[in-house]
Amino acid sequence: MTTLDISKPLHPTIGEDNYLTHTRGILSWLFTLDHKRIGVNYLVCVLTSFFFGGMFALLVRTELLTPGKTIVEQDAYNQFFTLHGAIMVFLVIIPSIPAALGNFVLPIMLGAKDVAFPRLNLMSWWLWVTGAVFFVGSLFTGGLDTGWTFYTPYSIDKGSAMGGAVSALMGVFILGFSSIFTGLNFIVTIHRLRPPGMTWFRMPLFLWAIYSTAILQVLATPVIGITVALLMFERTFGIGIFDPKLGGDPVLYQHFFWFYSHPAVYIMILPGMGIISELIAVHSHKHIFGYRFIAFSSVAIAIFSFLVWGHHMFTSGQSPLMNAMFSAITFSVAIPSAVKVFNWVATMYKGSISLNTPMLYAMAFLFIFSIGGLTGLHLGTLAVDIHLHDTYFVVAHFHYVMMGSALIAMIGGLHHWWPKMTGKMYNENLGRLACALVFIGFNVTFFTQFFLGTKGGTRRSWDYLPEFQVYHIISTIGSYILAIGFFLTAGYLIHSLFRGKKAPANPWGGRSLEWQCASPPPHDNFATTPTVGDCYDFSTVEWDEKQGTFVVHGEGQPSPAHSHH
Amino acid sequence: MTTLHAHDAAHGHDDHHDHPPHLAHHWDNPKQQFEAGKLGMWLFLATEVMLFGGLFCGYSVYRHNHPEVFAYSSHYLNTTLGATNTCVLILSSLTMAWGVTAAQQNKIGLLKLMLVLTLMGAATFLVIKYFEYTHKFHEGLFPGIKFYEKPGEHSHMWVNVDSAPPGAAEHAATTETAPAGAPASADQLHAASGGAAPASAPAFEIQTVSITPGTGAALPPAEASTVLPAAAGPAGLGTGEAIAIPEAELLRDRHPAHMQPLQDPTRPANMHMFFNIYYMMTGLHGIHVVIGMIVITWLLVKTFKGQFSSEYFTPVDLGGLYWHVVDLIWIFLFPLFYLI
Numbered sequence: 080m081t082t083l084d085i086s087k088p089l090h091p092t093i094g095e096d097n098y099l100t101h102t103r104g105i106l107s108w109l110f111t112l113d114h115k116r117i118g119v120n121y122l123v124c125v126l127t128s129f130f131f132g133g134m135f136a137l138l139v140r141t142e143l144l145t146p147g148k149t150i151v152e153q154d155a156y157n158q159f160f161t162l163h164g165a166i167m168v169f170l171v172i173i174p175s176i177p178a179a180l181g182n183f184v185l186p187i188m189l190g191a192k193d194v195a196f197p198r199l200n201l202m203s204w205w206l207w208v209t210g211a212v213f214f215v216g217s218l219f220t221g222g223l224d225t226g227w228t229f230y231t232p233y234s235i236d237k238g239s240a241m242g243g244a245v246s247a248l249m250g251v252f253i254l255g256f257s258s259i260f261t262g263l264n265f266i267v268t269i270h271r272l273r274p275p276g277m278t279w280f281r282m283p284l285f286l287w288a289i290y291s292t293a294i295l296q297v298l299a300t301p302v303i304g305i306t307v308a309l310l311m312f313e314r315t316f317g318i319g320i321f322d323p324k325l326g327g328d329p330v331l332y333q334h335f336f337w338f339y340s341h342p343a344v345y346i347m348i349l350p351g352m353g354i355i356s357e358l359i360a361v362h363s364h365k366h367i368f369g370y371r372f373i374a375f376s377s378v379a380i381a382i383f384s385f386l387v388w389g390h391h392m393f394t395s396g397q398s399p400l401m402n403a404m405f406s407a408i409t410f411s412v413a414i415p416s417a418v419k420v421f422n423w424v425a426t427m428y429k430g431s432i433s434l435n436t437p438m439l440y441a442m443a444f445l446f447i448f449s450i451g452g453l454t455g456l457h458l459g460t461l462a463v464d465i466h467l468h469d470t471y472f473v474v475a476h477f478h479y480v481m482m483g484s485a486l487i488a489m490i491g492g493l494h495h496w497w498p499k500m501t502g503k504m505y506n507e508n509l510g511r512l513a514c515a516l517v518f519i520g521f522n523v524t525f526f527t528q529f530f531l532g533t534k535g536g537t538r539r540s541w542d543y544l545p546e547f548q549v550y551h552i553i554s555t556i557g558s559y560i561l562a563i564g565f566f567l568t569a570g571y572l573i574h575s576l577f578r579g580k581k582a583p584a585n586p587w588g589g590r591s592l593e594w595q596c597a598s599p600p601p602h603d604n605f606a607t608t609p610t611v612g613d614c615y616d617f618s619t620v621e622w623d624e625k626q627g628t629f630v631v632h633g634e635g636q637p638s639p640a641h642s643h644h
Numbered sequence: 645m646t647t648l649h650a651h652d653a654a655h656g657h658d659d660h661h662d663h664p665p666h667l668a669h670h671w672d673n674p675k676q677q678f679e680a681g682k683l684g685m686w687l688f689l690a691t692e693v694m695l696f697g698g699l700f701c702g703y704s705v706y707r708h709n710h711p712e713v714f715a716y717s718s719h720y721l722n723t724t725l726g727a728t729n730t731c732v733l734i735l736s737s738l739t740m741a742w743g744v745t746a747a748q749q750n751k752i753g754l755l756k757l758m759l760v761l762t763l764m765g766a767a768t769f770l771v772i773k774y775f776e777y778t779h780k781f782h783e784g785l786f787p788g789i790k791f792y793e794k795p796g797e798h799s800h801m802w803v804n805v806d807s808a809p810p811g812a813a814e815h816a817a818t819t820e821t822a823p824a825g826a827p828a829s830a831d832q833l834h835a836a837s838g839g840a841a842p843a844s845a846p847a848f849e850i851q852t853v854s855i856t857p858g859t860g861a862a863l864p865p866a867e868a869s870t871v872l873p874a875a876a877g878p879a880g881l882g883t884g885e886a887i888a889i890p891e892a893e894l895l896r897d898r899h900p901a902h903m904q905p906l907q908d909p910t911r912p913a914n915m916h917m918f919f920n921i922y923y924m925m926t927g928l929h930g931i932h933v934v935i936g937m938i939v940i941t942w943l944l945v946k947t948f949k950g951q952f953s954s955e956y957f958t959p960v961d962l963g964g965l966y967w968h969v970v971d972l973i974w975i976f977l978f979p980l981f982y983l984i
Contacts (some may be wrong), residue, residue: 094943191670192669192670193669193670194679194682195680196684197668197670259691261685262935263687263688264684264690266683266687267680267683267687268874269685270680270683271679271680272670272677272680297687297690297691298690298694299692300691300696301691301692301694301695301697301698302695302697303694303695304695305696305698305699306698306926309699309702312787312924316787316788318786318787318788318920318923319914319916319917319920320702320706320782320917320920320921320925321923325711325914325916325917326709326913326914326916327917328705328706328709328733331702331705334703335698335701376728430934453749524917603669608672
């Protein structure tokens with residue numbers, strides 16, 4: 080029998096040995112097979128990319144302060160928004176939650192020692208690094224100005240599109256395989272490494288979200304792989320598949336691209352939703368409301384995501400019947416999304432809410448995601464979309480979902496698990512302040528763009544009519560506030576690494592397994608495979624003043640630990 | 645309880661004295677590890693299917709858009725060689741499956757034989773494929789832009805309508821009824837084909853093709869025979885119905901077996917569409933065969949080192965699964981390209 084008393088930390092040697100100190104030297108990090116270190120490696124890479132992507136965003140916003148030239152010419156501006164988009168999508172948001180936080184948290188939540196295939200996991204990270212190098216390579220092979228979507232025929236026209244496209248496409252191809260292998264690893268881990276007692280419906284909801292995401296990663300990403308491969312051949316050899324001059328069909332490229340890139344939108348948001356489920360339950364100290372509905376809504380969103388790609392192509396000349404069908408299915412995505420939002424709000428209702436930094440980010444998510452989701456309905460409506468197509472309304476909408484929701488959830492999750500990952504507490508008041516700055520800055524930046532878009536301000540334009548300037552100025556000021564918020568966050572998080580208070584095993588009162596092992600966790604996570612009960616039952620969790628941590632009262636678990644050995 | 649290790653973290657995962665050597669530290673028992681490996685491989689094969697799925701989708705779209713191109717171009721593929729390759733791969737799938745069974749029954753000698761036979765099958769496939777590709781290159785059927793080089797720049801290439809000289813459209817009316825089979829045109833043909841295709845080019849009548857004004861390009865009568873109409877454009881944009889395309893049967897009758905494909909003036913335009921998709925799909929499949937050969941070689945090395953037995957043969961099983969999918973993809977490719 081492996082039933083164990085989770086009121087005590089599982090490992091006897093806290094403080095003496097943990098995954099950070101287990102082995103030393105840079106090589107022990109670069110070639111580690113430990114999922115926790117690979118997660119940290121990803122985190123460092125993703126946050127570095129986030130810095131560069133953010134810098135390009137600030138350059139774009141600064142350039143748009145005045146009509147015409149403010150700081151750079153058109154060509155440089157085209158590169159700025161392309162690199163901003165491409166870096167943020169392929170290098171930051173897609174890997175951020177699954178590969179960085181998921182790698183760290185998922186096996187521990189399962190009470191496992193590692194993911195199913197540790198070597199494959201390491202290879203995924205190295206593929207990410209290689210892909211990122213190819214991305215940077217595009218800057219040195221002529222630059223990249225196609226937009227992150229690489230639409231044909233512009234991207235295959237060597238006369239106008241810059242020369243870095245092939246390098247960037249190679250980067251996307253390699254990053255795709257990084258993402259595929261991460262997803263594959265997580266699916267097998269969740270299937271085969273769940274501990275005794277953890278049935279599918281006892282898994283933390285974060286795992287349901289990661290599982291749904293992983294299915295998308297495995298099934299959708301190969302399609303972008305073959306698409307960018309064809310585009311590379313098209314540009315280098317002229318195979319004619321997407322080139323109308325050679326009898327090809329450029330709209331076929333859009334179909335291929337969005338067949339991946341729409342599911343990719345859910346690869347970005349679903350793990351964020353999983354994090355929000357955890358944050359809201361733990362920081363409200365209340366059992367999650369509608370567990371099964373939230374779990375199934377993740378799967379439903381994953382399935383719907385394969386059937387709506389055409390809503391990116393309403394103006395591409397596809398048949399009205401297809402437009403109507405894609406529009407209808409797009410609307411139906413609102414159902415599982417709303418199910419989640421209502422269940423989160425119901426979880427908070429009459430909860431004992433601690434306004435910790437992660438919880439503030441979760442509440443910011445609820446607000447921002449609601450706006451982002453509802454404006455999606457405007458764009459899914461065929462007639463309205465004709466008017467809003469290619470305007471700042473679209474920009475505002477997808478930033479509300481991808482940046483304001485997916486990235487905000489990632490930052491919230493980072494604060495939630497930071498004590499677990501580093502063993503250090505950050506300054507809570509600075510955390511709240513930074514969250515407020517990010518929230519205000521974000522809404523000032525992007526809410527303004529809804530007005531700009533409905534008045535006809537076109538996206539991706541270097542120049543604009545003078546009457547739009549007031550919106551651009553407000554939006555740019557907002558982006559500066561946002562940047563201050565993120566720099567403050569970076570400051571106090573880095574500070575906490577050196578000067579932070581030592582983190583207890585369970586600072587927030589969580590009930591899932593990662594809070595039952597030490598902070599930071601030991602190399603093997605758990606000496607024995609633990610048995611689990613209901614990870615959202617907070618009735619037995621209490622603050623222990625003497626130890627300075629939350630503890631779980633009551634021995635063992637109600638579940639009979641049926642040993643699977 | 646066999647898996648409760650009392651070792652502490654300081655020792656890491658170096659002390660699995662009660663584990664078989666092939667069992668990684670995070671698994672409870674070999675069965676769990678085997679099942680995880682199998683699930684992982686099936687998921688990977690799903691990604692392979694999606695990877696090729698994109699190409700099959702592209703194939704469907706272009707076969708629908710340019711049916712005449714597919715009907716005509718397919719005849720330049722060597723069905724005998726394709727059929728031979730299909731048999732070779734099916735046989736290698738059989739030997740692979742036999743090898744897995746041998747491993748399960750602990751017949752290691754048989755396993756070695758079967759892996760060697762599978763490897764030879766893969767090599768045979770690639771050798772045949774090599775001869776097929778080089779033959780196509782010899783005929784000028786390169787992947788990519790090579791199809792479009794202008795006459796003169798490259799000896800026996802034919803110009804497409806898109807590269808017609810400017811101002812040609814003025815002559816559209818006369819081109820409509822140009823007697824394309826006139827002797828002057830035949831000379832023109834020889835001139836354009838240059839030295840690479842000497843006088844052996846057969847004498848034939850050229851099917852009269854009408855070029856609609858909608859395609860926007862035509863040539864003076866003297867050059868008409870060297871010009872072919874563009875096939876229908878992409879779906880939704882095309883002027884397809886306006887172009888009179890010679891019927892596929894006519895083309896077949898007219899096509900002498902020894903004729904270089906690019907010297908056949910009755911060939912449909914956009915023939916590159918067929919061959920580029922052919923090169924993309926068979927090329928990607930060929931890369932998979934090469935990867936399969938690497939995997940089988942690795943399995944052979946491990947077998948000779950005595951690492952497999954009926955207790956542990958997971959890599960053989962997984963490598964076999966991969967190899968069957970590589971075969972299966974070819975079984976779809978063969979009829980889609982060779983047997984149209």
